[in-house]
Amino acid sequence: MIAEERVERLHALAREAAADGETDHAREYVRLARRVAERNRLSLPRTFVRFACDDCDRYRRPGVDARVRLADGHVVIACDCGRIDRYPY
Ligand SMILES: [Zn+2]
Numbered sequence: 001m002i003a004e005e006r007v008e009r010l011h012a013l014a015r016e017a018a019a020d021g022e023t024d025h026a027r028e029y030v031r032l033a034r035r036v037a038e039r040n041r042l043s044l045p046r047t048f049v050r051f052a053c054d055d056c057d058r059y060r061r062p063g064v065d066a067r068v069r070l071a072d073g074h075v076v077i078a079c080d081c082g083r084i085d086r087y088p089y
Contacts, residue, residue, distance in 0.1 A: 003040035007033050011048045018051075018059035026059040056081035 001009070014029035030052045037044050044052075051060050056079065060066035065080040074086045 003036055003042055006036050007042060007044065007048075010036065011045055014048075014052070014059040018061055023058060023065070027057045030057045030059050050075075050077065050085075050087060053079045053081060053083055054085075055079065055083040 010029045010033035014026045014033065017023075017026035017029060030048075033044065033048065034052075036042075052058070053060055053066075058065060058079065058081065060077065060079055062068040062077075067078045069076050069078075070089070073088060075089050077085045077087075079085075
Protein backbone atom coordinates (compact mmCIF):
# COMPACT_ATOMS: atom_id res chain seq x y z
CA MET A 1 0.00 0.00 0.00
CA ILE A 2 1.36 3.41 -0.82
CA ALA A 3 1.94 5.87 2.02
CA GLU A 4 -0.91 8.24 1.07
CA GLU A 5 -3.35 5.37 1.24
CA ARG A 6 -2.01 4.26 4.61
CA VAL A 7 -2.46 7.77 6.00
CA GLU A 8 -6.02 7.91 4.62
CA ARG A 9 -6.81 4.49 6.03
CA LEU A 10 -5.43 5.40 9.46
CA HIS A 11 -7.37 8.65 9.36
CA ALA A 12 -10.59 6.73 8.66
CA LEU A 13 -9.80 4.30 11.48
CA ALA A 14 -9.14 7.17 13.90
CA ARG A 15 -12.44 8.78 12.93
CA GLU A 16 -14.36 5.53 13.36
CA ALA A 17 -12.73 4.69 16.69
CA ALA A 18 -13.44 8.20 18.00
CA ALA A 19 -17.08 7.94 16.86
CA ASP A 20 -17.35 4.65 18.77
CA GLY A 21 -15.92 6.27 21.89
CA GLU A 22 -12.66 4.30 21.57
CA THR A 23 -10.52 7.31 22.44
CA ASP A 24 -7.33 5.36 23.10
CA HIS A 25 -7.56 3.42 19.85
CA ALA A 26 -8.25 6.63 17.97
CA ARG A 27 -5.14 8.13 19.57
CA GLU A 28 -3.00 5.22 18.38
CA TYR A 29 -4.25 5.67 14.82
CA VAL A 30 -3.59 9.41 15.02
CA ARG A 31 0.00 8.74 16.12
CA LEU A 32 0.55 6.12 13.43
CA ALA A 33 -0.84 8.38 10.71
CA ARG A 34 1.49 11.17 11.83
CA ARG A 35 4.45 8.81 11.83
CA VAL A 36 3.71 7.47 8.33
CA ALA A 37 3.22 11.01 7.00
CA GLU A 38 6.45 12.21 8.58
CA ARG A 39 8.49 9.28 7.36
CA ASN A 40 7.23 9.77 3.83
CA ARG A 41 7.24 13.56 3.90
CA LEU A 42 3.53 13.75 3.23
CA SER A 43 1.29 16.49 4.48
CA LEU A 44 -1.65 15.30 6.53
CA PRO A 45 -5.21 15.79 5.24
CA ARG A 46 -6.81 19.05 6.34
CA THR A 47 -9.60 17.37 8.28
CA PHE A 48 -7.03 15.25 10.09
CA VAL A 49 -5.06 18.34 11.11
CA ARG A 50 -8.25 19.95 12.42
CA PHE A 51 -9.59 17.04 14.38
CA ALA A 52 -6.41 15.47 15.73
CA CYS A 53 -5.06 17.34 18.75
CA ASP A 54 -1.36 18.19 18.58
CA ASP A 55 -0.99 18.00 22.34
CA CYS A 56 -2.94 14.93 23.43
CA ASP A 57 -3.30 13.10 20.05
CA ARG A 58 -7.03 12.73 20.62
CA TYR A 59 -9.25 12.62 17.52
CA ARG A 60 -11.60 15.31 18.76
CA ARG A 61 -15.36 15.07 18.58
CA PRO A 62 -17.04 18.46 18.67
CA GLY A 63 -19.51 18.62 21.55
CA VAL A 64 -17.98 15.53 23.19
CA ASP A 65 -14.33 16.16 23.97
CA ALA A 66 -13.88 19.52 22.24
CA ARG A 67 -15.83 22.73 22.05
CA VAL A 68 -16.05 24.41 18.68
CA ARG A 69 -17.11 27.99 18.09
CA LEU A 70 -16.83 30.60 15.39
CA ALA A 71 -15.12 33.89 16.15
CA ASP A 72 -13.79 36.67 13.92
CA GLY A 73 -13.57 34.56 10.79
CA HIS A 74 -11.95 31.69 12.65
CA VAL A 75 -13.02 28.28 13.82
CA VAL A 76 -11.87 27.94 17.41
CA ILE A 77 -11.46 24.39 18.71
CA ALA A 78 -10.92 23.97 22.44
CA CYS A 79 -9.79 20.45 23.31
CA ASP A 80 -10.55 18.84 26.66
CA CYS A 81 -6.78 18.75 27.33
CA GLY A 82 -6.75 22.56 27.32
CA ARG A 83 -5.24 23.17 23.90
CA ILE A 84 -6.95 25.81 21.78
CA ASP A 85 -6.56 25.86 17.99
CA ARG A 86 -7.75 28.56 15.60
CA TYR A 87 -8.23 28.06 11.88
CA PRO A 88 -9.40 30.60 9.36
CA TYR A 89 -12.50 29.50 7.44
ZN1 LIG B 1 -5.98 17.78 23.24
